[in-house]
Amino acid sequence: MHDVLVVGSGPSGSYVSYSLARLGFDVVNMEEHREVGRPVECTGLVSERVFKYVKTKAEVNSVNGAHIFFPNGKSIHIHKGDRTIVMDRDQFDKDASAMAISSGANIMINSRVLSVKVDDEGVTARYRQDGNLKEIRSRIVVGADGVNSIVRKELGYPRPSRVISTYQVDSAARMEDQNSVNVYVGSQSTRGFFGWATPAGELSKIGVGTYRKPAFDHFQYINRKFGSQKILGINGGGIPLTFLKKTYGKRNLLVGDAAGIVKPLSGGGIFTGIVSARHASEAIRNVLENEDFSENSLSGYQAGWRGELGLELRFDAMAQRFFSGIPDSSLNKIYNILSSPKNIETINKLGDIDFPSKVILSILLRNPGIIPHAFRRNGS
Numbered sequence: 001m002h003d004v005l006v007v008g009s010g011p012s013g014s015y016v017s018y019s020l021a022r023l024g025f026d027v028v029n030m031e032e033h034r035e036v037g038r039p040v041e042c043t044g045l046v047s048e049r050v051f052k053y054v055k056t057k058a059e060v061n062s063v064n065g066a067h068i069f070f071p072n073g074k075s076i077h078i079h080k081g082d083r084t085i086v087m088d089r090d091q092f093d094k095d096a097s098a099m100a101i102s103s104g105a106n107i108m109i110n111s112r113v114l115s116v117k118v119d120d121e122g123v124t125a126r127y128r129q130d131g132n133l134k135e136i137r138s139r140i141v142v143g144a145d146g147v148n149s150i151v152r153k154e155l156g157y158p159r160p161s162r163v164i165s166t167y168q169v170d171s172a173a174r175m176e177d178q179n180s181v182n183v184y185v186g187s188q189s190t191r192g193f194f195g196w197a198t199p200a201g202e203l204s205k206i207g208v209g210t211y212r213k214p215a216f217d218h219f220q221y222i223n224r225k226f227g228s229q230k231i232l233g234i235n236g237g238g239i240p241l242t243f244l245k246k247t248y249g250k251r252n253l254l255v256g257d258a259a260g261i262v263k264p265l266s267g268g269g270i271f272t273g274i275v276s277a278r279h280a281s282e283a284i285r286n287v288l289e290n291e292d293f294s295e296n297s298l299s300g301y302q303a304g305w306r307g308e309l310g311l312e313l314r315f316d317a318m319a320q321r322f323f324s325g326i327p328d329s330s331l332n333k334i335y336n337i338l339s340s341p342k343n344i345e346t347i348n349k350l351g352d353i354d355f356p357s358k359v360i361l362s363i364l365l366r367n368p369g370i371i372p373h374a375f376r377r378n379g380s
């Protein structure tokens, strides 16, 4: 029987596999696709914090600012001291998986987990590999299998309550400002989230997220400046914006997107997924060393990741819900407030892609006039 079965070789799964294998545990990591890192469903924007966890040469560009476009067509430009990395996500996932392999994890690609059952002695997973149905036994299972997690479903967890749809393209339209991302808000650009264009040299990642509405129409609006004849590839997928109340059970836990551990304001889940993976590894290590596989023995996992990220994610989820429904007229008024030099200075000083609550709170405290706009809804 293996010590740990990790389902999914995204950043979260690879990081759990790496951390536990380097401690000497017998780790199997299954990936349903024929290639780790593919297909790419990501923009690849991360803070430098991520590069402290994964040794990678995936950086293709870095930005230190954003142009935020409002419905009135005007924009504000914010600027940060720190770099935000634009990376080749395929390469990043391969590098994270290579770290797991070098530390001794057994990666099985083209292996799709179909069912998971927990009993008193262990976990049985059925999977399909090269067309053959097989079974594997482990002492613990980790669901690192993304937004549509089969582990989560099989073990009776609910789905994250708020999941946005995205439509993104790789475009050959080179963005003029290679140091800033574009962010688009307003009813033409999105419903319930935002649109974006990210410079990555000759390529740009242009996309949009929407909640309970098709993303494609909004994408066309954003992409009109970039040109449909320049599209090289289409991708996208769901992004969970709310985490599960409970992320562990007897002999199992969920990490990253599978548990909805994602930054709700940006939809970024690489950093938060890896942080959850780090806490998961610590909890699993204790369980394996103490041979106590009860549900309670894994509760430290949730206490750990929520202690580090929980408050931030809860605040951001609330802010996301409020700000995502604001009508265009109110967004334009917010533009008038935010574009003052004092507010731009505050945003530049306090903005942090991983921990945005500080800048939001500070702006709201200085400009309470924004608050009534946050409560306005389309049609009100």
Ligand SMILES: Cc1cc2nc3c(=O)[nH]c(=O)nc-3n(C[C@H](O)[C@H](O)[C@H](O)COP(=O)(O)OP(=O)(O)OC[C@H]3O[C@@H](n4cnc5c(N)ncnc54)[C@H](O)[C@@H]3O)c2cc1C
Pocket: 007, 008, 009, 010, 011, 012, 013, 030, 031, 032, 033, 037, 041, 042, 043, 044, 045, 046, 111, 112, 113, 114, 144, 145, 146, 147, 148, 149, 150, 166, 167, 168, 207, 235, 236, 237, 238, 239, 255, 256, 257, 258, 262, 267, 268, 269, 270, 271, 273
């Ligand atoms: C369009 C888009 C843009 C994004 N941009 C950013 C960004 O700029 N920055 C950022 O931080 N985040 C971004 N995200 C979010 C980010 O991609 C995810 O949060 C991140 O990938 C989560 O990592 P994970 O390892 O938890 O899950 P995933 O990366 O989804 O990995 C899950 C893995 O499990 C595998 N799997 C699934 N089911 C099974 C099964 N049954 N058996 C075996 N394997 C299975 C999948 O093939 C996959 O490889 C974006 C998402 C989208 C959709």
